[in-house]
Amino acid sequence: MALAARLEMRQGQALIMTPQLMQAIKLLQMSNVDVVAYVEAELERNPLLEREEGTGDNDGPLESAGTNEGAGSDDGPREGDWSEIDPTPSSEAIAARLDTDQANLYPEAEPATRERSGETPDGLSASAWSGVGGSGGDSDYNLESFVARERTxxxxxxxxxxxxxxxxxxxxxxxxxxxxxxxxxxxxxxxxxxxxxxxxxxxxxxxxxxxxxxxxxxxxxxxxxxxxxxxxxxxxxxxxxxxxxxxxxxxxxxxxxxxxxxxxxxxxxxxxxxxxxxxxxxxxxxxxxFGHTIIEPVVPDLTVRKGPDGGWIVELNSESLPRVLLNQSYYAHVTRSKLGDKDKVFLHDCLQNANWLVKSLDQRARTILKVGIELVRQQDSFLAHGVAHLRPLNLRTVAEAIGMHESTVSRVTSNKYLGTPRGVFELKYFFTSSIASSEGGEAHSAEAVRHRIKQLIDAEPANSVLSDDTIVDVLKEAGIDIARRTVAKYRESMRIPSSVQRRRSKQAPA
Known part of the structure; x- marks a missing residue:
């Protein structure tokens, strides 16, 4: 059989990871600190991007959940001297764009409205709302820069x-x-x-x-x-x-x-x-x-609070999201001048990257809020009654409920935090394995069982220390089917000593 070169046309499907798609995926799994650092690097690299520093009424976020007024188009920046792409809209405006997810979750709740005044939504001052780096320029007086450094x-x-x-x-x-x-x-x-x-x-x-x-x-x-x-x-x-x-x-x-x-x-x-x-x-x-590495407090990406109707209101934390502007007037001014081919390509790439960045930030905010709303809906008993009422939950359940892939939900919940009336929790905290009920009822969350074991050990008297086998019997009487080795594993994960060590400690001389 003779070998010969020839041309053939074939049709097929393939998933191509464009740089823009890779950027969106990268931003989605970043923490808020990493996003701020990434945006700072883009601001230095892209001359068409600028940090929002205005404090006027026109610089505020979208107004309410009831309308789409003021929302930017998904096709790109709005026309005008300045085109503002707002990656930190209010949670009500984002909820309105999520096909009424918020309304379906709490149908009895009325859309929240806020008056435009000297303060921005969520009670933040205009300087706090302005995004990365604050609203002031380099000439702002910063008292913290004069604070004495701690000696190492x-x-x-x-x-x-x-x-x-x-x-x-x-x-x-x-x-x-x-x-x-x-x-x-x-x-x-x-x-x-x-x-x-x-x-x-x-x-x-x-x-x-x-x-x-x-x-x-x-x-x-x-x-x-x-x-x-x-x-x-x-x-x-x-x-x-x-x-x-x-x-x-x-x-x-x-x-x-x-x-x-x-x-x-x-x-x-x-x-x-x-x-x-x-x-x-x-x-x-x-x-x-002495002085050592400063531990930064966790800033939640989402906050949840009790609504006036008894439901839960989930909002994006505007402090954790940067705001950027696309300077359309500068782009128009530069394009009217004579540019070389390399300059035109560079300017076109800057405009395309700026558009994709603000769209990725906006999509990231929508996705985080959407996942957060579903997590609150699934774990509302935890918010109302505490960790003992935490339900078993996995990624597939949330992904199917909101119409996303499990990998997307996994990226969203990585390094993201939810501020609740019970404290700040990582979103992954709400995903726990299930432990079967000994009476054939609803399964129990592993985290809730761990909490129950800690409660039993904390309440044990000094003259009657509970062994792992005794804890198994107590939990089975409460309807929790669990093995002794599982109790030992949970106890060790909480750094609780064995019954022998606890007995020696409680019988030690005072």
Whole structure:
């Protein structure tokens, strides 16, 4: 059979991931902090995008759920000198565009309306509503920029090192050791490795480290917990031979094996109680008293509150969503000038990317709200009565209810948070596996069962500690069919000790 080249036409279907589609998927699974950072990068890269900084009435969001007035077209930016694409419309306006999902959820509720005034919706001031970076320019006076920076642990130790040691070689060794101390206050490398890297004698390393052990805070520079506690006890002049034996057997103290400790230390119950109390007053992580990484509070993407009719009102949190503007007048001005082919291509790409960005942000907000509304509808008993009434729920149930794919729901619920009257919860918190009912009734949520186990253990008396088998019997009487190994797994996930350890702890000398 002869081989020959020829042309053929074939028809087929294929899913092509365009850059725009990849951008929309990427934005959908980002947290609000990542979205703000992404938009900031786009603002620097795209000259046609600008941050909204106006505070006038025309800069506000869409007004109410009852109408589509003021809503932008999905075909692109509106005509005019300035075209505003608002990725943070009010939740009522988005609900109106979701085919009356909000109305179907709470048909008896009347559309909420807000008057246009000096304040924007949700009680936010105009400066807070303006989006990323605030509403002011570079000339705004920021008092926070003058707040004194918190001193770090390394700086605190370096100041003491300069006073304690005079020899330059000792100072170099000391600074190297300080750099190896983590934020908890522990030395993270072995002295042998330090000696090899610096080419110094082990005796010099140990001598400098002994100086650091006398620095403030007490216990700093220890290589393990026993040494940390011993340094603090020595500082208090309490490290006698009996206390040293107790420190050397912290594993028995962790297991509440007080009989073994009494035998090793050779003391009675009263003396052991005093020694254990002395240990409990020490600081296991002395370095945490100084400046370390600041933990940012979680900003919820959605908020839910009780409605006047008894239902639940779900709203987007405008603080977590950036607002951007598309400068159409600048685009028109530049296109009227003479441009080269490369400049025209660049400007066209900027316009296309800007349109896709604002559409992706808008679609992201709609999808998050749509999933949030369904989660509230499914878990309304949790909001009303607490975690014991959390229902079993999976991604498929939500996806089928709102007409989306499971992967989309999974992306939406990743790194997104819902602010409720009971606290702030990640959206994935509301998806829990089910545990069958022993009476053939409705299944129970795994999270609700975990909460029930914790309640039982917290209420157990000191003279009648509940074993895992006893907890299984109690739960089965309450209609929850659960195995003993499942109870043990849930108990360990909540870091609750076993019944033997709890019994020793509750029978320990006061």
């Amino acid at each position: 642990l390394g700086e605190h130790l370096a100041e003491q090192l300069a006073v304690a040691l005079k020899d330059p070689a000792d100072k170099l060794i000391g600074q190297y050791l300080i750099d190896l101390i983590d934020e908890a206050g522990y030395l993270t490398a072995s002295l042998e490795d330090v000696a090899d890297r610096l080419g110094a004698a082990m005796a010099d390393i140990e001598r400098v480290l002994s100086h650091i052990h006398r620095f403030d805070p007490p216990g700093i520079g220890a290589r393990h917990l026993r040494e940390c506690l011993a340094i603090q006890l020595r500082e208090r002049d309490r490290l006698d031979p009996l206390m040293q034996k107790l420190v050397d057997n912290l594993d028995l103290l962790a297991r509440h094996d007080y009989a073994g400790l009494r035998k090793i230390c050779g003391v009675d119950d009263e003396d052991l109680a005093d020694m254990v109390g002395e240990i409990k007053r020490l600081t296991p992580k002395p370095g945490l008293a």
